[in-house]
Amino acid sequence: MKNIVKEIKSKFSNHHDFFIEEELVDKTAIYLIGFNTLIDLPKSKLYVQQIAASSSSVKALFINLSDQIEVDTEQLLKAILEGKLVIVSKDNEENVIVDPIAQNLSRSIEEPKNESAIQASMDAFGEDININIGMIRKRLNTERLCHSSYQVGDLDKRRLSMLYIKGRTPNILIEKVNQQLMQINSDIETIDDLNRQFGKRRLSPVSHLSTTELPIQAIHSLKKNRIVLFMDNYPFALVFPNLIWDMFSIENDRNFPFVLTFMLRIFRVIGAMATVVLPALYVALVSVNPGIFRADLALFVAKSREGIPLSAFLETILMVVIVDLILEAIVRLPKSVGPSITMVGGIILGQAMVEAKLVSNLLVIVITAVVIASSAVVGMQNSLYIRLLKYPILVLASLFGILGVWTGFIFTVIYLASLTSDDIPYLTFKIEQEGDTK
Amino acid sequence: MRNNNFYKFLIVFMSTISLCGCWDIKDINKRSIPLVMGISKEDDEEYRLTLQIPIPKSNNQISRIVTEKGESVASVLGKIRTNSENAVDFSQIQLIVIQKNLANNQRELRSLIKFLMGSEEIPSRALVAITDDNVDKVLSNINDKLGVNASAIYDYFNKGVGWAPELLNTPIWEVYRSPFLSTKDIAVPAVRAGKDTVLVFEGSEILRKGKLIDRISPEESQFINMFQNKNVKGKIENLGVATVMITNSSVQNKTSMKNKKPQVLSDLNLKINILERKEGTTNNRIRKELERVTEKRFYDLLKQTQSSHTDIFGFGQQFHHLISYHELKDWRNDYYPNLRVNFEVHANME
Numbered sequence: 057m058k059n060i061v062k063e064i065k066s067k068f069s070n071h072h073d074f075f076i077e078e079e080l081v082d083k084t085a086i087y088l089i090g091f092n093t094l095i096d097l098p099k100s101k102l103y104v105q106q107i108a109a110s111s112s113s114v115k116a117l118f119i120n121l122s123d124q125i126e127v128d129t130e131q132l133l134k135a136i137l138e139g140k141l142v143i144v145s146k147d148n149e150e151n152v153i154v155d156p157i158a159q160n161l162s163r164s165i166e167e168p169k170n171e172s173a174i175q176a177s178m179d180a181f182g183e184d185i186n187i188n189i190g191m192i193r194k195r196l197n198t199e200r201l202c203h204s205s206y207q208v209g210d211l212d213k214r215r216l217s218m219l220y221i222k223g224r225t226p227n228i229l230i231e232k233v234n235q236q237l238m239q240i241n242s243d244i245e246t247i248d249d250l251n252r253q254f255g256k257r258r259l260s261p262v263s264h265l266s267t268t269e270l271p272i273q274a275i276h277s278l279k280k281n282r283i284v285l286f287m288d289n290y291p292f293a294l295v296f297p298n299l300i301w302d303m304f305s306i307e308n309d310r311n312f313p314f315v316l317t318f319m320l321r322i323f324r325v326i327g328a329m330a331t332v333v334l335p336a337l338y339v340a341l342v343s344v345n346p347g348i349f350r351a352d353l354a355l356f357v358a359k360s361r362e363g364i365p366l367s368a369f370l371e372t373i374l375m376v377v378i379v380d381l382i383l384e385a386i387v388r389l390p391k392s393v394g395p396s397i398t399m400v401g402g403i404i405l406g407q408a409m410v411e412a413k414l415v416s417n418l419l420v421i422v423i424t425a426v427v428i429a430s431s432a433v434v435g436m437q438n439s440l441y442i443r444l445l446k447y448p449i450l451v452l453a454s455l456f457g458i459l460g461v462w463t464g465f466i467f468t469v470i471y472l473a474s475l476t477s478d479d480i481p482y483l484t485f486k487i488e489q490e491g492d493t494k
Numbered sequence: 495m496r497n498n499n500f501y502k503f504l505i506v507f508m509s510t511i512s513l514c515g516c517w518d519i520k521d522i523n524k525r526s527i528p529l530v531m532g533i534s535k536e537d538d539e540e541y542r543l544t545l546q547i548p549i550p551k552s553n554n555q556i557s558r559i560v561t562e563k564g565e566s567v568a569s570v571l572g573k574i575r576t577n578s579e580n581a582v583d584f585s586q587i588q589l590i591v592i593q594k595n596l597a598n599n600q601r602e603l604r605s606l607i608k609f610l611m612g613s614e615e616i617p618s619r620a621l622v623a624i625t626d627d628n629v630d631k632v633l634s635n636i637n638d639k640l641g642v643n644a645s646a647i648y649d650y651f652n653k654g655v656g657w658a659p660e661l662l663n664t665p666i667w668e669v670y671r672s673p674f675l676s677t678k679d680i681a682v683p684a685v686r687a688g689k690d691t692v693l694v695f696e697g698s699e700i701l702r703k704g705k706l707i708d709r710i711s712p713e714e715s716q717f718i719n720m721f722q723n724k725n726v727k728g729k730i731e732n733l734g735v736a737t738v739m740i741t742n743s744s745v746q747n748k749t750s751m752k753n754k755k756p757q758v759l760s761d762l763n764l765k766i767n768i769l770e771r772k773e774g775t776t777n778n779r780i781r782k783e784l785e786r787v788t789e790k791r792f793y794d795l796l797k798q799t800q801s802s803h804t805d806i807f808g809f810g811q812q813f814h815h816l817i818s819y820h821e822l823k824d825w826r827n828d829y830y831p832n833l834r835v836n837f838e839v840h841a842n843m844e
Contacts, residue, residue, distance in 0.1 A: 346522040347585030347617070351529055352645045354522065354586050359550035361523035368521050454519075455511065 060129055060151065061087055061144055067133060077101070081108045081117060085146035089132075093159065094139035100156040104143070114145050124153040165191070168269045170436060176308045180269040185215055185288040191271045192219060192293075196278065200224075208240040215288035216244070224281045224489055232478045233283055233296060244287065247294065254296070254477055261441035264477040266298035268435075276307035281487040297477035301485050303328065303438040327432030330425060331442050332468065335372050336453035336461045338422045343368040344457030361416045369454035371415045375423045376450070378405065380443060383427070523550070525583040528560075530647050531616075532629030533567065533606065534593035543570040545582075546633045548644030557644045559634050567609055584615040588648035590666065591633070591685070594626045600705040604673065607704070611670040618667040621651050624699050624706075627686040635687040646692050651683075659719060659726035659740075660712040662698050673703045676823045677810025681718055684709060702804040702826075710806075714795045720745055720762065721807045733787060736771035736780045740764050741844055749812045756813055757834045762788070764841045777843055785839040792837050800831045809833060 061076065068074040075097065077088040088104065090097075104121070111117035118125050121143070124135075132142050132151060141156035165187065168180035181188045189203060200222045207213040216237060220230055236253050244250050247265060251257070254264040265285070268274055274284050274293035285294040295302070304324040309317040342361065346354055364371065382401040386394050405423070409415045430443050449464035456463070475482035532544035545560045560578070564570035575582050590610065597603050610616055625632050636646055643649065651663045662683045672680045681698035688694040698715040700707045719726050720743055729740045742765035750757050768780060799806055803826045810825040817829070 341522075343519050343521045346525065346527075346583065349586070351527075351586050351588050351648045352643070354527055355548055355550055355644060358522045358525075358527065361521065362550055364523065457519075 060132070061089070063129060064089060064132065064136070064142075068136070079104070082112075082114055084114050086114060087144045087146070089142040089144065090136055090156065091139065094161075095141055095156045096159050100141055100154075103157060104141075104154070115150060118143065118145075118150055118152040121154045122152050126150060127153060162187075171269050171306075171434075173270060173308050175311050176270070177272060179271065181271065181274075181286075181291045181293055183289045183291050185217055185286050188286050188291075188293070189217055189219065192274060192278075192284070195271055196221075196275050201278070204234065206237050206240075208237065209243045210241060211243050214244045216250075217286040219278060219284045219286070220282075221278050224279065225283055226281065226487065226489070229283065229478055229480070229487075236478075247287075247290075250285070250287065250294070257475070260475065261444050262472070262475055262482060263298055263437060265294040265296050266302045266435065267292040267294055267437065269293075270306075270308070273307050281489050297480045297487075298482070299480075299485070299487075300472065300483050303433045303435065303442075306434050324432050324434065327429035328442055331430040331433075332446050332449060333461060333465060334422055334426050334429070335376055335446055336449040336464065337458075338419060339368045339372050339450060340453040340457045340461050343454065344460075348458070357418060360418045363413050364416055366414065369450075371419055372423075372450065375405070375409075375415055375419060376426075376446070379423055379427055520581045520583075524580055526578055526580040527583055527586045529557075529586060529645060530589045530591065530633055531584075531587050531620075532591040532593070532633050533596060534629045535596040535602070536563075540564060541567055541570055542629070543567060543574065544629050544633050545574065546636065546644075546647070550644075556637055559630065559637075561630065567606065568613075584613075585617055587616050587620045588645075589621045589623060589651060590616075591623050591625050591629055593629050594624055594684075594706075597624050597699070597706055600703075603706075604704040607666065607670050610666050616666075618670075619665050621663050621665055621683075622669050623651075623683045623685050625685050625687075626696075632685065632687045632693070636692050639690075639692055642692055650693050656725060656727050658695075659724075659729040660716045661695055662715050662718060669701065669704075672701060677805060677813070677825045678808040679703075679804040679806050679826075681710065681715060681806050683715075700799070700802070700804050700806055702802070707802050707804050708798070710795065710798075713791060717792060717795060718806055730769070731784060731787070733780065733783045735775045735783060737769045738766040738780060738784060739769055741767050747809075747812055749809075749816060751813075751816050755832045755834065756809070756816070756829050758809055758812070758836065760835055760837045762837070762839045764788075764839060765844050766841050767844050781841040781843070784841045788839045789837055792835075796833075796835055796837075800833065803827055803830060805830050809835070 065076060071091070073091050073093040075088075075090060075092050077097070079086050079088055079101070088097075088101065090100075104117075107120050108117050111120050124131075127135075132144075132153065135153040136142055139156075139158060141154040142151065143154060144151040162183045165179045165182055167178045171180075179191065181191065193201065198221070202220055202222050204218045206216040206218070208216055218230075218233060218237060233254075240253050242249065244253075247263065247267065251264050257264065268277070269292055271293075274295065277293075277295040278284055283296045285296055287294065304321050309320050312320070341349065342357060346357070349357065361368075366374070382397070382405075385397055385401075389397055406420060410417055410420055426446075430439050433439050433442060445468055449461060449468065452460035452464040454460070473481065473483050480487060526547045528545040528547045530546040532546075534542045534544075536542055540563045542561065542563050546557045547560060548557045560574060562570045562573045562577070564573055571584070592603070592606070596606070607622075610620075611618055636642055636644070639646075651661065653661065662681055664680055664682050668680055669682065672678070679700060679702050681700050684696045684699050685693045686696055695712055697709050697711045698718070699709050716726055716729060723745055726743045727741050731738050731740065742763075744763050746761045746763075748759040750759075764784070766781075766784065768777070771780065796807075805826060810822065810830065813825070813829070814822065817825070821828070
């Protein structure tokens with residue numbers, strides 16, 4: 057009955073990294089089966105041989121190696137794909153799934169790449185989901201930290217993990233998220249795929265999940281009654297639900313004295329407001345309502361715009377788009393080319409455009425302030441969506457002036473207030489503790 | 495359903511565009527921004543309107559003076575708008591200079607102020623001043639002076655009481671309001687073109703129900719600022735034996751009625767700084783001298799205004815709780831001439 061080995065072999069005939077090694081143990085031949093791209097074969101072989109030396113029979117060897125003995129073919133196939141070593145005896149009577157010595161495919165714990173932490177612990181999440189959860193467990197020694205794991209997807213079964221603190225996170229929320237994760241039947245490739253599972257926000261710039269690279273931040277979110285999700289091979293913790301205050305505060309701020317923390321957060325709020333309102337305010341004041349300037353300021357602005365052929369709206373939208381293009385281009389470019397583009401961009405924007413009288417000096421100052429301000433908020437996705445929000449307000453401002461700026465701003469706030477994730481409004485500052493400790 | 499919503503949104507958005515009138519929007523550099531408006535009337539026939547419009551092109555700002563004549567102020571404004579190269583934006587007008595001969599006519603002045611107040615383009619916060627000079631001369635004076643900004647006239651009136659305690663600033667809305675008040679009259683600053691500076695402050699014209707009554711000197715106009723409890727610090731007073739600077743001032747009033755006659759107990763506290771003195775003059779003497787001079791000046795002014803029935807100090811405002819509303823309407827004629835003010839100055843060394 058060689059058919060198990062045959063069956064497996066035929067299944068993986070298209071895989072050149074698939075191996076079946078024959079080995080003699082106790083005068084019985086056994087087959088080691090797996091992928092050599094996932095398994096360190098020589099070391100694993102040595103390991104099996106060592107165990108075999110101390111085992112009396114093949115059966116004893118199998119028992120010593122693992123407790124997953126005598127499983128059906130279906131499971132064997134799955135195990136092989138997951139990078140396990142499958143051992144089948146020649147007579148096909150016994151088989152076992154062994155945890156082999158794996159090829160090292162993930163990087164070690166490194167410093168955060170996307171968030172820069174000042175005066176903080178310097179390790180960041182990595183690709184391996186187990187290491188990530190281990191990092192949390194290491195810092196949060198409590199039996200109330202619960203962990204449910206899922207394997208979801210159609211083509212590829214992706215591992216997801218949900219962490220929460222029992223007694224902190226509301227039970228209803230846990231229940232709902234659990235349901236939503238169980239129901240996933242499509243492939244989860246990106247955060248947006250996962251995001252879509254939490255309800256319809258297809259066209260919304262605001263995600264249900266906020267990402268963080270820092271274990272401290274993830275633990276803080278857990279303590280603040282939220283759920284933390286991990287995706288296999290994704291080096292971020294996904295905090296659910298994403299709330300507006302995430303944009304302005306990180307736990308690391310509190311390593312400074314309270315007053316400094318307060319100052320940092322106020323600056324971020326100012327930054328977010330400035331990004332949304334400042335370009336619109338410029339257009340409104342310069343072209344629609346110059347009446348509210350002081351006389352000398354009005355003359356100054358008029359002088360700085362003298363001889364500029366573009367209308368205020370056109371010049372602003374031109375500059376804003378160019379700046380957003382530059383920001384995107386810098387991200388795309390390799391690190392060695394990036395600085396030169398920054399320099400060229402800076403010269404073109406700051407110097408040439410002003411000297412060619414295409415845009416006014418004042419606008420360059422406004423745009424620079426906006427770029428700097430938009431980067432003050434926490435997290436790249438927040439910075440991006442704030443940069444998006446300024447466009448509708450800009451258009452309204454060019455039509456209705458100051459009135460347009462503030463109606464636009466108010467509608468933006470109304471829109472943000474209308475967002476909910478599992479019935480928790482986006483503008484909530486704190487999730488009330490409802491879970492019971494049992 | 496979703497598509498339907500999209501079209502609804504589109505229709506609403508399109509209709510807002512037709513509401514906004516954005517085709518009339520002009521950028522600030524495409525507008526002419528007059529800062530000062532001068533109004534005069536020649537031979538009681540035609541209004542003559544003069545605008546000072548700064549030219550923002552050059553580095554040391556100069557202004558141009560635009561003059562137009564017409565039967566009414568509105569028609570002149572229309573003419574200026576038609577003939578101007580740029581869109582004229584009146585929203586930055588800071589000062590309206592009215593020539594004395596026009597202001598002397600009570601009916602004309604009232605209708606002029608009413609027009610300025612009612613006009614949506616001219617801001618009601620613009621200040622009013624009266625001049626004996628030719629209005630053109632006052633406005634064009636700004637170009638003759640070296641190193642003077644286009645906004646000089648605006649700056650002139652906005653120095654703040656701490657820097658120029660005698661200077662009054664009276665916005666249009668206060669002038670417009672004054673005929674409707676029965677317990678307070680106002681003073682409008684009187685200026686003329688200066689030889690070395692752009693403007694020279696000549697005192698204040700007292701307006702009673704829109705009619706020019708009298709002119710008071712700069713020293714006297716200072717009392718108006720004082721009684722509005724503006725801190726008149728920085729005022730330098732020459733007393734003959736010494737020169738003092740007032741560094742702080744405050745007024746406290748106590749009002750009462752005695753035999754149906756209003757009485758005010760008014761205490762003016764001054765903090766002074768002695769800048770120079772003749773040898774042998776004591777501090778006490780300087781204080782007494784200052785108190786005497788100030789009190790005399792006040793009583794003179796009070797007497798003058800009582801005889802002309804104009805309450806420029808606004809003492810009547812403080813009798814609202816003592817006199818009934820109907821009687822207050824006769825404040826100027828029945829009560830104010832009989833008002834007794836016990837004015838005491840307390841000068842203190844700093």
